Amino acid sequence: MDQTTPTLTAWSVTAYGGPETLAPVTRDMPTPAPTEVLIRIRASAVTRADGMMRAGVPRFARLVIGWSRPRHDLIGTCLSGEVIAVGPDVTRFSVGEEVYGMAGLSFGANASHICLDEAGVLMRKPASLSHEEAAVMGDGATTSFNFLHHIAELRAGERVLIIGAAGSLGTAAVQIAAAMGADVTGTCSARNAGMVASLGANRVIDYTVEDFSKSSERYDVIYDTLGISSFREAKRVLTRSGRYVCPVLNLGLLFAALRTTAFGARKARFSATGMLKPEVHRAMHEKLVDLVEADRFAPVMDRTYPRAELVEAHRYMETGHKRGNVVVV
Numbered sequence: 001m002d003q004t005t006p007t008l009t010a011w012s013v014t015a016y017g018g019p020e021t022l023a024p025v026t027r028d029m030p031t032p033a034p035t036e037v038l039i040r041i042r043a044s045a046v047t048r049a050d051g052m053m054r055a056g057v058p059r060f061a062r063l064v065i066g067w068s069r070p071r072h073d074l075i076g077t078c079l080s081g082e083v084i085a086v087g088p089d090v091t092r093f094s095v096g097e098e099v100y101g102m103a104g105l106s107f108g109a110n111a112s113h114i115c116l117d118e119a120g121v122l123m124r125k126p127a128s129l130s131h132e133e134a135a136v137m138g139d140g141a142t143t144s145f146n147f148l149h150h151i152a153e154l155r156a157g158e159r160v161l162i163i164g165a166a167g168s169l170g171t172a173a174v175q176i177a178a179a180m181g182a183d184v185t186g187t188c189s190a191r192n193a194g195m196v197a198s199l200g201a202n203r204v205i206d207y208t209v210e211d212f213s214k215s216s217e218r219y220d221v222i223y224d225t226l227g228i229s230s231f232r233e234a235k236r237v238l239t240r241s242g243r244y245v246c247p248v249l250n251l252g253l254l255f256a257a258l259r260t261t262a263f264g265a266r267k268a269r270f271s272a273t274g275m276l277k278p279e280v281h282r283a284m285h286e287k288l289v290d291l292v293e294a295d296r297f298a299p300v301m302d303r304t305y306p307r308a309e310l311v312e313a314h315r316y317m318e319t320g321h322k323r324g325n326v327v328v329v
Helices: 048-055 059-065 131-135 137-151 168-179 190-198 231-237 251-262 278-293 307-317
Strands: 007-012 023-028 036-045 078-086 098-102 113-117 122-124 159-163 183-188 203-206 219-224 238-245 267-269 301-305 325-328
Touching: 007 307, 036 131, 048 059, 048 307, 078 113, 078 131, 078 137, 098 131, 098 137, 122 278, 131 137, 131 301, 137 168, 137 219, 137 238, 137 278, 159 168, 168 183, 168 190, 168 278, 183 190, 190 203, 219 231, 231 238, 231 251, 251 267, 301 307, 307 325
Parallel strands: 159 183, 159 219, 183 203, 219 238, 238 267, 301 325
Antiparallel strands: 007 023, 036 078, 036 113, 036 325, 078 098, 098 122
16 A cells, blocks of 8 residues: 655745745655654744745844845744654653744744754643644744843833834733833824723824824833834933833944943843743743733734745735734644
8 A cells, every 4th residue: 555755834935035935845744853842833923023034134134044045945933733743852742742832043833844852942832822822922922021021121110112012022012011010102003002002001102193202201111113213213202211122133223232231321222032042932931821821911813824825924914014913824
């Protein structure tokens, strides 16, 4: 009797460009190494970071992901699924367990299967999260947790402005900041104002009619989730010891961060959350799951696409109009 060799399906990107550069591929099913687990992926995220990797921007990021073309040709970073095989030295996970986590700079999460090392960013999926919700925890949730807790050092009672409050990072940040006891203001379009307020924002600014940098309000922390402002603009409305933090690095932010490290009370700060050690990520995930189970945090989901429609999912993600997160299943 003929036996069909097991295969995985995935999406490849062999040249930098728009969503049309993505192409479906079929590969041999991987065999887990001694410390790896093989995961059947049930859902994976489509993030702004994935789009930037696909496009090869900012250009200095190519020093890490490949200069002329992607060093790893598969795409996708965040996923959720179940363990279907384990290497002989694996101790943290067993076959049949539901897990979620990040593929990191090896990518390949927008696929049917993936092998990940048990020592990486890999967690047991709590029953309180669906696979779709768990798949996005490694994007907006951990990035915003890192920036608010560790980079901005936000404290209870402080005033925080979240720029881009309706996106993946923004919807997470509003909830996390509210759970920390901060006074939260968010910027978004008028159509998303009600949602942002329901997540815990005390005030919502419609960015189409009001420029936050010309306001009389003052903030202890400004968290620009999209990289659409600058420290120069933000410092006009920062308190004397205020902090401007942003996950989108450019030369302006780099110079501001270096300059304010040594001079001035107001600070500009940046962190490459994805480059943090796995144990740091796992610790943040544990605290986020505590918030989930206390009903103080829930990933906001926008659209779900079949994995076969990844190109369409990327196109929608890049419209800039998504509310929360986009996944493929």
